[in-house]
Amino acid sequence: MHTFVAASPRARTSPFRRKNIILVATLAVASLILSGCSTGDSTTPATSETAGARPVCTSPTSFETPIADLTPVADPHVGTGPCTAQLPERSMANLVEPGKQSLPTTVTSHDPNGDLDVTVTDTSRIVTFDIAGAIGETVFALGYGDSVVGRDATMTFDEAKDLPIVTGSSHSINAESVLALEPTLVITDGTVGPLAVVRQIADTGIPVVFVDRNPSISGAIEKASQIGAALGDAEAGKALSTMLSDEIDDTVEQIKAIAPKDPADRVRIAFLYLRGSSNIYYLFGEGSGADDLITALDGRDVASEIGWVGERPMTDEALIEANPDLLLVMTKGLDSVGGPEGLIDSLEAVALTNAGKNLNIIDMADSQIMTFGPRTPEALSALARAIYAPDAAAQQ
DSSP, X not given: OOOOOOOOTTSOOOHHXXXXXXXXXXXXXXXXXXXXXXXXXXXXXXXXXXXXXXXXXXXXXXXXXXXXXXXXXXXXXXXXXXXXXXXXXXXXXXXXXXXXXXXXXXXXXXXXXXXXXXXXXXXXXXXXXXXXXXXXXXHHHTTOXXXXXXXXXXXXXXXXXXXXXXXOTTSBBOHHHHHTTOOSEEXXXXXXXXXXXXXXXXXXTOOEEEOOOOOSHHHHHHHHHHHHHHTXXXXXXXXXXXHHHHHHHXXXXXXXXXXXXXXXXXXXXXXXXXXXXXXXXXXXXXXXSHHHHHHHTTOEEHHHHTTOBSEEEOOHHHHHHHOOSEEEEEHHXXXXXXXXXXXXXHOHHHHTSHHHHHTOEEEEOHHHHTOOSTTHXXXXXXXXXXXXXXXXXGGO
């Protein structure tokens, strides 16, 4: 369960306090979005444990063919039925070669209460935590994975699976669990808290660097640069940023080659966050990250088209007005409502959309679909293949 902390109506709302109230609300929504629907260990990829009997619309062999060379389905607006999009296997370690590290280094920490200068002198013992696991993935990708001694529960790739987890099931931090690892550097983005606990860690003298929280494709690219700088290796950070930018640009161009050419004929897509056990259904709109994802997939972000901003509880009227051809969801969320059929049965508004009528629903692991880290190019590739040219197994 997530605890939402509300300010007392009689509390004095100074500018500092108002900023903290806004931060609490932001963290609550972020925790809700990416916590998944399980309270157990989330170190195993969701697709292998919870995707049920749904077909997999991408397989390791399907990635051997460039997207632009695939044979598209007859009508992606109708699709081929529900399926799970899986990423290709790829090591997160050393996606770029480390550069010449320069320590000590002073970097700008984007603390939620204002930018601060933080000096890093030692990166031999690193702890990372954020709501999506992207920071840890980026540290590994930069070639510093051997120095990571603690992680958040959303870091699910093989190289990190044996590391101690410092976040609980509700994505909260315990200062003692972090301090016990004797870190020389902590990197976070403010999406895991409470913030007061993170400050307790910083008050012990351990450098805590906050990178920007920007749930978008451009945010994934910028994150690589900021983390590289925090590690005293701006050269590697720049190299990873450039690599991600090039791979994403290439993937987006290939997607355009297989998607409908007429902008008006693009697939109408909506992203739903589902948590059936708590009767929570969110529609993601402009600025949520889902809009960036859908645009990169050459689809129409119908939530943004109807003026839906951020992550907000879904209403029947909004979903019916948006009338998506396709729904993107997280795997554990879809399982929490009983799979595609359960979603249709539990939400009449979904059943009334084109996506519901055709069961055109694609899910991806919670730790992959909206991470916006080094795996962003693969996530786009997998989703594009699932939408426009799913594996034959998914079409039976």
